[in-house]
Amino acid sequence: MTLNEVTISRAILEEQHRAIIDHLEMDAAVIGGGPSGLACAALLGEKGVKCALIEKKLSIGGGMWGGGMMFPRIVVQEEARRLLDRFGIAYKEFEEGYYVAKSIEAVAKLTSAACDAGVEFFNLTSVEDVMIRGDGRVGGLVVNWTPVDMAGLHVDPLTMACTCTVDATGHDAMIARMVERKGGNLRVKGESFMWAERAETRILDHTKEVFPGLFVTGMAANAVAGECRMGPIFGGMLLSGERAAELVAERLGR
């Protein structure tokens, strides 16, 4: 076999352009590739929802990669153990009800599940704005390459339409804040202090549609609600991603 560099370039360009064009209109867009976004996207994909995950960084994984203070281990409580099983993430029982897993394995297995479920990944892509038109719903995303922002270049973005948007951007709740900043009827209270028990038990109530077409999951859900943070326990992130997927699927009639 004689290798042709132009063929290699054409393969990459044609395939990725096809993927982008194919997702200019989709059922659901998950913004943020941390644990809640990955779990949500994987479960939406499994339900047959046409779904993309948009991540501004080069790598998927968000705050789960680093475990607790750069020790790459996460803790998951009893209530979420079934999700470790579901995604095939290995764990050890540390004390009754406390399970410890390798954060890198957890990211890899969640990512793998999302890939298997047909989720399209757009990394190095930042959501810089949302589309809200006459119907008052978040109906799409305004996207640009992350390096454009990093370099401070004035390059106009492109847009992707989606029926449901999931803000899985973590502590900053970036998408909800965009809606708030531009005058949408949404208040982002900002996260409160560390209290794992409270943060983990309340996160499912905070995982909801906070503005027409916009759902929040993971740390973004707690940030919008003014709820506590929980440190490196990740059961709530997985359960919240699962809940968001259920709500979006319900909204889409799946």
Ligand code: 48H
């Ligand atoms: C595209 C974006 C944009 C944007 C941000 O922070 P994450 O890991 O989010 P969660 O909520 O799934 O998980 C939170 C968890 O990691 C954590 O921090 C916990 C449990 N903390 C507790 C505590 O006490 O500190 O991931 C969010 C992702 C990141 O990868 C960002 O790069 C990405 O969203 N992102 N992607 N466009 N505008 N903004």
Ligand code: FE2
């Ligand atoms: Fe965090």
